[in-house]
Amino acid sequence: MGTIKRLNHIFRADGKTIITAFDHGVNSGPMAGIADLGAALKQVIDAGTDAVILNIGMARRHEALLGRTGLIVRADFPCTDYARGSHDSILCVAVEEAVKVGADAVLFNGGPDISGEDIGLERCMISIISRLRRECEQYGMPLIAEMVPGGFNPPAEYINLDSLKLAARVAAEAGADMLKMPYRSGPDGRTYEEVVNGCEGLPIVVLGGAKTNSQEQFFANIDDALKCGAKGVAIGRNIWGHAHPDRVISLLNGLIHEGEDLGQAMKHLD
Structure with missing residues (x-):
């Protein structure tokens, strides 16, 4: 009991x-955009983000x-940016601790x-997902499950x-309730729909990744992922690292919740 109710605090009635x-500080420190985390949080919450990711x-x-x-x-926490070449993370927070701070999900x-x-x-991944599943x-x-081939x-x-496709299915088989995944299109007409369809109906949100140098391509990728069945986004630097995070939230709201086409939604950045 409680899983569906908590997921309803993350997803709107449209299922998106x-x-x-905002969890980057644990490995990258007080980056520009989140050095004053309180101010950054207030801005995106006021703009209408549905949920946030935070370290405990x-x-x-x-x-x-x-x-x-x-x-x-x-x-879980990864190594800091100084530990180049490290792609694993270790479990640092118990589900009970997340419950005490009012969490609606653990990641x-x-x-x-x-x-x-x-x-x-x-082995690290299987250990973490197995323990967390039992506690959850x-x-x-x-x-x-933030399933990234090759790890962090x-x-x-x-x-x-x-x-x-493999990463998503592993998480589904192991008992995750939701996926946070990178986006990729494929050659020969293959699409992200293969990933969406291969994980037994688990909702997938597309992660943002590194700060983009091409806004148009970044949001075009999100638009395509949504058309392929993704249920939303989980974006950090490409929101709070933007000169106008509130405008990015407005753009995403247009694409994800309001049914705007990409051209319409991009006008929110103007």
Whole structure:
């Protein structure tokens, strides 16, 4: 009991969501855009984000700001940016702790070892998802799997339709309730719909990734993912790293909730 009710704090009645991710400080420190996290949170919440992702310390610190906004707490932490080449993370937050800060879901990062050289990455992922699933079932807490082939911050070439399909299905088989996934299109007319259709109906939200140099292509990719069946987005730097985060939220609201075409939605940035 409780899982569906909590998911309804993340998804609107249309079954879709705009999630703003603010969990970058644990590995990258006080980046521009989130150095004053309270101000950044207030701006996107006022603009209409449906949910936010926070690390547990910041969820405690900024409880008063969250109000009715959905709260997703990250349960695992990666290494810092100084640890180059590390693609795993470790479980640091118990589900009970997330319950105490009013979380509507817990999130962890996992991914199959696409390189074939890091079996420890897969063992770490299976350990985390298994433990979290058992704890989540105890508390009626939704489990969100951020499934990135190659693990945390992998080489770009590890991410393709086939690796994404595998990653998504692993999470579905292991008991996740929702997926946060990269977007990729494929050659020969293949589409992201293969990923959506391969995970037994679990809702997928598309992650934002690195700060984009091409706004047009970034939002075109989101538009295509939505047309292929994705249920929304979970974006960090491409929201709070933008000169006008509120306008990005308006654009996403147009695409995701209001049914605007890409051209209409892009006008919100003007």
